[in-house]
Amino acid sequence: MITFLIRRFLAAIPVLLGVSILVFSMLHLTPGDPVQLMLSGGGAGGSGGSQGASAEAVEALRKEMGFDRPIWEQYLTWLGDVLQGDLGRSIWSNQKVTEMIFAQLPSTIQLTLAGLGIAIVLGIVLGIAAAVRPHSWFDTLTMGFASLGVSMPSFWLGLVLIYIFALHFGWVPATGTGGVKRLILPAFTLGLEASAIIARLVRSSMLEIMRQEYITTARAKGLRETAVVTRHALRNAMIPVITIIGLQFGALLSGAVIIETVFARQGIGRLTITAINGKDFPLVQGIILLVATIYVFVNLLTDLLYGFLDPKIRYE
């Protein structure tokens, strides 16, 4: 088990390094001179007009950002800073990128976890209910709902829910951040697609397990059906489901970008959009690097959990 842990952990390091290289090159792969790009975006400390940045200002920023040095040296310096928790400063506000991100992160994490919670509960319950009576009307209805769920654009679902529950009935506030009431609609919107994906997988995984001989044995020895389902089938059916939940966490975290815009919620999502539109590269890089890192670690955790649940995995 320890070897498995270490091996899996070591495998994540090159991926994270690759992510850092891609994120670092964002600014350099963007067509045009990075310094001009940064100045045209917002202007550092008020010095920038759009095209009118003076030659001295350009040169000063080039030196300050280290763009006059060889690219690999720039990368190593940047990586060194990142590893020490320094993601640079925003071009727009001149605030530290880490501070800006960490001010917005709790709201996004809260939304993601709430969405994931809804997705897991809804997905597993519906999936099991559908699998217990395959091809019944309930099964058909649930799987129809799942098809709709994966085809519905989340941003539109959000607008529909705002219209019905906030504007028409007035049960919850339409937009904004803070409080459980303001979390319900965005979390449900965010979680619905994932719940559909989870429900489909739980159903097919359960159906697969229910065909196994040990289920017949369990039934033959006179166990009640609920015991067969919960104690014998569910536990084994959960193994693939856990992987998909790990993957869905990432999808929800990035999906929060859209949902935050729909509900005008604070968070990383709105920060990202503002940063992209303002060409605030250090901020964009910081956010993307952080989200990807979180995702890699969540996947790592999922894998470890998977290895823990299914001993066969460890020895491969």
Added chain:
Amino acid sequence: MVQQRLRIPTALSDQGLQDNVGRQRSAFSRILRLSRRHPSTIVGASVLFLLVAIAILAPVIAPFDPTDPDPSVRLTPPSSTHWFGTDELGRDVFSAVIWGARISLRVGLISMGIGATLGTLIGLLAGFYGRWLDTILMRLIDIMLAFPGILLAITFVAMLGPGLNNVMIAVGIANIPRFTRLVRSSVLSVKTLTYVEAAEAVGVPNSRIMVRHILPNVLSPIIVLATLGIASAILSAAGLSFLGLGAQPPTPEWGAMLSKARGFLRVAWWWATFPGLAIMITVLAMNLLGDGLRDALDPRLRTQ
């Protein structure tokens, strides 16, 4: 003598033609048979056919110019003249939704085309040559997979700058990994088959083996994934446009329309309703067709 010489190739090609027709017919009948069992596939295909027709005939069907403002009918609810109502500048929502079909289908096809072509190519190379090339290519794919959901597309839009064309490229690139993984694993299983070894043994060049002997065998899962990929590409692109990173107004793109309509939800429900329904119907139709094709072409991928 001359006649005989002439006859042989004709006979051969006739035979070949018939084989081909037979194969096509059997695939076709397989699809037909499965469609009868899964009426949803037929529904998906029909809706899609209708959408394509609407997209092609947009200039003929749309009653108004979707970018033409008419201040006298601002924010009017659906009526016999304006079936889906009008927006805040008095533009006809019905016409915009129809023109939007053109944009969305094009975006879906092009992004998926980029992803499928590059993804298949990388998967073929990695799976066929193996060794260090496989390691390098698959590590690159792993890095791309470290960006969850729509984040990879957002990363590339941030690099390339906002705009519909850049969104197509970004969504296309973000789609590469799933094609690569699918093709690579299929290549690995096909590569060891006797006929590939035989082709290698008689000295057929690698590129020809890949294109003529391996690719046709992995085509079915690629087609299935591509159909489902168009659906998700349309969703992603609409999402990016909704965020203001894709199509810019006054382009009648469904996601961009929703983004504008969001501010008028209280006074003009119709403006946000119809573009959203259009996205959902298009994506649902693609998904239904994709699921049906998967059952027909690649039973291995079937989920119950």
